[in-house]
Amino acid sequence: MTLQAIIFDAYGTLFDVYAIGALAEKLFPGKGAALSELWRDKQIEYTRLRTLCSTYKPFWEVTQDALVFSCRKLGLDMGLEAQSQLMGEYARLQAFPENLAVLQQLKQDGFKLAILSNGNPQMLEAAVQAAGMQGLFSHVLSVDAVKKYKTAPEAYQLGPDVFGLSAKHILFVSSNCWDVCGASWFGYTTFWVNRAGAPLEELGVLPDASGRDMNDLLSHVRQLKT
Amino acid sequence: MTLQAIIFDAYGTLFDVYAIGALAEKLFPGKGAALSELWRDKQIEYTRLRTLCSTYKPFWEVTQDALVFSCRKLGLDMGLEAQSQLMGEYARLQAFPENLAVLQQLKQDGFKLAILSNGNPQMLEAAVQAAGMQGLFSHVLSVDAVKKYKTAPEAYQLGPDVFGLSAKHILFVSSNCWDVCGASWFGYTTFWVNRAGAPLEELGVLPDASGRDMNDLLSHVRQLKT
Incomplete structure (x- = not known):
């Protein structure tokens, strides 16, 4: 070969996406692991559903959608600042x-x-x-x-x-x-x-x-x- | 309209797939909820991956694959009898x-x-x-x-x-x-x-x-x- x-x-x-979970834990003590796990699962799920249905949108937006859903599902009150901080982790x-x-x-x-x-x-x-x-x-x-x-x-x-x-x-x-x-x-x-x-x-x-x-x-x- | x-x-x-979770709990006390949740997630995930990649196989088999994976992931020792029982729930x-x-x-x-x-x-x-x-x-x-x-x-x-x-x-x-x-x-x-x-x-x-x-x-x- x-x-x-x-x-x-x-x-x-x-x-390494570890830092995302660490920030999530800092923002939502006790819920960081659950949030980062659900966020990642939803992010991937949404890419698959959008691909199957030919409704593509860029990964940055899909990632944000997944974050919004995950917080709602877990009953976490995420303000725009927390959202920006969490999304910002993807840039560094x-x-x-x-x-x-x-x-x-x-x-x-x-x-x-x-x-x-x-x-x-x-x-x-x-x-x-x-x-x-x-x-x-x-x-x-x-x-x-x-x-x-x-x-x-x-x-x-x-x-x-x-x-x-x-x-x-x-x-x-x-x-x-x-x-x-x-x-x-x-x-x-x-x-x-x-x-x-x-x-x-x-x-x-x-x-x-x-x-x-x-x-x-x-x-x-x-x-x-x- | x-x-x-x-x-x-x-x-x-x-x-109602509730009975599956109940049986899972009976077979694996304390782990029934985790098993039935992971099993369902994997079952759906595998259908999507196989559809995206044109590697279809029937739902019964995908469901069994998902069950095998889920038990391995959760460290549950599933014999063939437990597997048959859990799969059998889908028939009733x-x-x-x-x-x-x-x-x-x-x-x-x-x-x-x-x-x-x-x-x-x-x-x-x-x-x-x-x-x-x-x-x-x-x-x-x-x-x-x-x-x-x-x-x-x-x-x-x-x-x-x-x-x-x-x-x-x-x-x-x-x-x-x-x-x-x-x-x-x-x-x-x-x-x-x-x-x-x-x-x-x-x-x-x-x-x-x-x-x-x-x-x-x-x-x-x-x-x-x-």
Whole structure:
């Protein structure tokens, strides 16, 4: 197998969304975990419903809708200031500690790197900057280009298109098991960064490999080359 | 507005899935609520992922996959007997108490009635029988005919097709807000049976009407006719 490029999911894979839960807990003591979990679930649910029904709107707006719903559902009285603070976290996410060094080494090893994310371009640009990852990626791909969220094939197709490679020669890396499954179904070679030690989804499809963090990814990729 | 037909979602709308949670609690004391909630969420999530990725498999199998995942995630040791018992509940669900009388009255009022469900035909047949609803429906429609789950337009299109009516002349009734939103996007006139008093999803679309149970639906429909 000759992998030539590596594509990364953004939120939860490159960028740590932990800070969002911490701020939620500060704003709504005792409810931070419930809010951040429901918010994330609803955010993903809304992207899927909008993709199934061809009613796309940008991820920033979907994320805000999910936040509004989640607060209402949990009976939390969120003013505009709290809303702005929580949404603002998406503009200044930190990378997981090992990520920057791993990305630099992968680039030095000759791989072309890209991001392929549900986030809209402005959100991704802000996150890449905040994480100090400028210049590492050949492409920062947003599903906004096709107005369909992952796991739609049109979204995954953005990768092969920009690299001029077949999906099986591209390694798709995500911390979200459903994303890895969708990418595997699409035809990518896949790696699951299973940071949480979660069980595999029962979708009848397996990632080609998995590990606990991006260091495991680096080891895996270097092993493939030898 | 001249409504001529009414289409019902099945699980949670016509058929009460409460018994599943009760059995789960009996099998896994203290974990029944968590299991039945995660099971339901995963069941729906898998239908969406499989529809987005054109990897359909029947609802019975998806439901079983979701159960296996949920037990593994919650650390519950489910033997084959417990699995069979839990799955078996889907074959003997009860109707909500008011449903049978309301359906009979709607039929007497001259409406054509149908079910449109993610369930596969065998599951729906068993549920209709167990609830004593034989003979009430002109059509029991399963998305299995199009191999795409709700909220895919192809699934909702089954209704207008069998009745030879435009969607706006059909009332689509569901207890699942996301289903009502999908049906509204598709073009149905919609009624949300909001049994749980849940907040409206933030999807930028509203049901045409809502109520707390099927008696509210009957009042609403009769009011429209006068």
